[in-house]
Amino acid sequence: MIATKIIGRGVLAAAVLALSSATLVPSPAPQAAQTIAVNDTAVLEQRLPRKLSDFGFFQNGVQQVPAANVVPYRLNIPLYSDGAEKLRFMYLPAGLQAIGGGEGLLELPVGAALIKTFAFGEGDDRQLIETRVLLRRADGWLALPYKWNDEQTDARLAIAGARVDLTTPAGEDISYRVPNKNQCKECHGVDGEVVPIGPKARNLSADWLEDLAGAGKLNAVPDGHDQLPLWENRETADVTATARGYLDVNCAHCHRPGATASNSGLDLRWEQDDPHALGVNKRPVAAGRGSGGHLFDIVPGDADSSIMTFRMRSDEAGVAMPELGKTTIDQDGADIVTRWIEEMQ
Amino acid sequence: MMSKLNMACLVSSIALLAAQPAYAEVITVEAGEGEQERLQEALILAEPGDEVVLGEGVFTLTDGLSLDVDGVTVRGAGMDKTILDFSEQQDAGEGLLVTSDNVTLRDFGVENTRGDGIKSKGADDIVYYNLRVEWTGGPLETNGAYAVYPVESSNVLIDSVVVRGASDAGIYVGQSKNIIVRNSVAEYNVAGIEIENSREARVTGNYVSHNTGGILVFDLPNLPVMGGGDVLVDHNIVINNDVPNFAPAGNIVAGVPMGSGIMVMANENVSLEHNVVDGNATAAVIVVAYTQSYEDDRYNPFPRNVFVSNSNQFGHNGYAPDLPGGGMLAVAVGGAIPTIMWDGLGENAVVTNGGVAALSLGYTKQGQGPESAAPDIVTDTLPVAAAATGATIPMQHSAEMEARARP
Incomplete structure (x- = not known):
């Protein structure tokens, strides 16, 4: 697998290498031969992109193979989401850098995006349920939820949220809740502004930060990074x-x-x-x-x-x-x- | 039918890219298939100035709703005609959450939310008008805490609402300022109406009956906003508050005795005028310091300048105080607690304009329990003033806000 929830140093290095060399992550998937670039207009301007594929964050959506300049990451301690497997990505447009701000959130430039896919099931049975995106626009962050179709070919904007019946890894049959756009803000809101939650330096690994800095995508590894236990x-x-x-x-x-x-x-x-x-x-x-x-x-x-x-x-x-x-x-x-x-x- | 959305679909997503119309739209949402998503989508896609009109009927909702767009009106066909039924609610802490300014909520009912009914947080210039928020199974500990719940807001108008069954307060205004609660009915709640950690509030013309306690004016420690005061409670009917306390333990109102008419705790400049207070078994008016231990240097636990006017009409109250040793206490003071029951703490805590009977429990320190009370009739020793002083209280809101609270 190319992108999994466990991003070891080697995989990350490959991804970062891909960023710097403008080639793609080595992959057995046929899509690897093809360069997919993120649609910056969708990230920056299009009011409410209707489909996840409008953004071009993935060269292969169902396999969650990221496009160029889309870097997978993990958090030392994740948010619990009914046991969902979560695949996290950070998009930094070519030539732009994240700025470290102490142990807290990395400051991401206008045009950046954070992407998180929620999946249930193992191996061939894995179903992508939803992908949440946070878009760093000129006027601030915009949070949008996308719900995957049954065919797993794309995800559509679910502005009012949705419910999906599924079985958790713990074996519980639940009505899983895809949040609506306002609920995104309920968790992501501080002083009336939408902000990211996850990528705080204290909850990111030293290796990942060093690789990102080494690739020129982060100005410097911030003080106070990697404090939370795994x-x-x-x-x-x-x-x-x-x-x-x-x-x-x-x-x-x-x-x-x-x-x-x-x-x-x-x-x-x-x-x-x-x-x-x-x-x-x-x-x-x-x-x-x-x-x-x-x-x-x-x-x-x-x-x-x-x-x-x-x-x-x-x-x-x-x-x-x-x-x-x-x-x-x-x-x-x-x-x-x-x-x-x-x-x- | 949701006309605005259908139109958006028809002309494809290009419409979403177009410049926003400068005129307000009316977006109609009817009950029926897909009502959760259709209604929530309307609340999300509404533009400032739009009116979301809810059709007559019962909307069966599985998740909490929320509104985060300034200047939107949500209007139903009447508090008993348009009903948002949350009996099947599966998530969220309230039925409807409002987080934007200049919102008007009017003419609909909200039933059986799992947590609070309608909450507005950081939502300035909000109008709640002609709403009903109710738990239909009567007063139960499993009901949500607050029915109408504005918090951390400036300029709050609550007019002609009906609240029933809240396991904390029916109408609860917290950590806010410039507030009017009027012409409303609060029944079968633990607290009918509660103003907490707020300033510049007027509670007027309400009918408050069959709660545990009628109207509470509280200030609590360790909150982001403290220093409650400048509250006028006038022209309310506060009668027969006779429901046993059904608040879950741990909540401050769980300590409110059954049959408390108007209760003031740790506030300043609170004025009670022209109310009718009758049939409240513990006391017509209770004035106390914060009752519990706390650690907060910013906090003043004592009541200051609570003015109880002789313009109030006090009937038969205090005949069965719901306190440890309350029966004996009533007997000891002639069969019923006098109009005001004061714990005895605070300087110039209670002020009258004469002729209002008062009992002091003779507490000597904050946090003391009733077991060491030294009750004494203090009617003739209370400070006398012609009227309340020092309070800045809104008589009415701006013309624009008042216009949003008309039939």
């Missing part, structure tokens, strides 16, 4: 770092000042150090039945009495957290947060 190492990694990383990635896009859940006063960002802002002995504000009858977001040493884990372990609308982007309970995520709370003094 999610697959969560059993052995530092519990606090893993749990805080998980909360940063899965919760803090809403639970931070200026974002959707700002009025809760709960701030779950990685850089927040005030225990009370993180929920320790913090009373709920507008939780309603989401409190589960508990008095505090986090009771140190007692996850069973903590609202945070109660809501993470619910799959009921109106109680479950996060409110959007997932239907099932992230058992692994809830477990690491539970361990963190249990070990808290």
Whole structure:
């Protein structure tokens, strides 16, 4: 496979090489012989491109083989999305650079795009469900959801969202939710602006950043990069770092000042150090039945009495957290947060 | 039928590239097949100034709706004729979320959302008019928290809405300023109407009955916006608030005693005038400091300058206070709690213009429990003023906003 969710150094190096040499990733696929360029007009100007293929991000959509200047990446800790396999790509137009900004988000130039495909099923049974794109336009970021057709030939703009019946890797039959355009903004909004969430330097690998910088696509590897533990190492990694990383990635896009859940006063960002802002002995504000009858977001040493884990372990609308982007309970995520709370003094 | 979208389809996606029309459009959405996507699509594709008109009937919705376009009006055929039914809702924290400015919501009903009913956040100059937001199974702990829920907004007008069944507050305005809540009905909620961490609010002409507590004016610590005050509560009918508290534990209103008429906690410059308050078993008016422990240097937990006018009509209240030892307390003070029950904390906490009976619980420090109360009748020792002072309160909103709240 050319593009998989695990982007090792070798694959990335190949992709970056492809960027610099204007050739494509070596591939057994026949499409590899053909150069597909991203349609910059679609990224920059076309109001609401109706089809994912309008952008030309992929030389092979169903195999998720990226076009020139489209680089795959992974995050150390990912956002949970019902166990979907997620394929992430960053498009940087030829000659343009990302700028490192400390441990936070890479600053991407106008004309850049972030692309994330959600898939379920293994091997030949893999079905692409949706691809979400974030387009860096002159007037800011635009977030759009595209839903793949059954034939897997293309994805269409699903501006009002959609529901898809599928089975998760954990074997649960669910009605999977493709978010609508507004819901994109509910998670991606800070102070009224749409912003990316994922590609923060602290959650990106040193290798990937170095390769990107080496290829001239990043001005410099930013300080504070690669801090979050790898999610697959969560059993052995530092519990606090893993749990805080998980909360940063899965919760803090809403639970931070200026974002959707700002009025809760709960701030779950990685850089927040005030225990009370993180929920320790913090009373709920507008939780309603989401409190589960508990008095505090986090009771140190007692996850069973903590609202945070109660809501993470619910799959009921109106109680479950996060409110959007997932239907099932992230058992692994809830477990690491539970361990963190249990070990808290 | 959604005329605007069909037209867009007919002329192909080129229409999407065309310059936007300078005139407002009316986009009609009817209930029926595909209503979730059609209605949400209309709310997304609407342009500023457009009106999204919802047809008569029941819209069965599986997901939360949202509006993020400034200046849009969403109009139904009437609060009992156009019904957004969320009984089958599978995600989102509320039925309808508004995050844009200058929005008008009017003439429709919202039923049985899984979380809150209608929430508007950071949505300035919003008008809620002639809406009904209700959990139809009556007061249940499993109902959503707030029915009408503007938060972090400036210039909020709520007029002629009906809210029933909220497991927290029917009408809840939080962390906002310049607010009018009027001519509305709040029944069978834990709190009928609640103004929290907000400034410059007027609550007027509402009918507030059969809740646990009628009208609450609260200020809480550790929130992005604090320092609530400048609130006028006038010409409301606050009667028979007699529903046992059904708020899930952990929420601040879970501590509101059944039969609280008007309750003020940790606020300044709150004025109660010309209300009718009757049939509330705990007390007509409760004035208290924040009751719980907190850590927040920015926070003042005490009530300051709560003016209770003798222009209010107080009937039979305080006859069965829903407090530990409440029965004995009532007996000890002659069979019923006087009009005002004050915890005794705060300087110039309660002010009257004379002739309003008051009981102090004699607390000496914030966070104290009722077990150490030292009750005392303080009617004659309260500071007297001719009227409330210091409050800047909107009598009405701008002509433009008022025009959006007319039949």
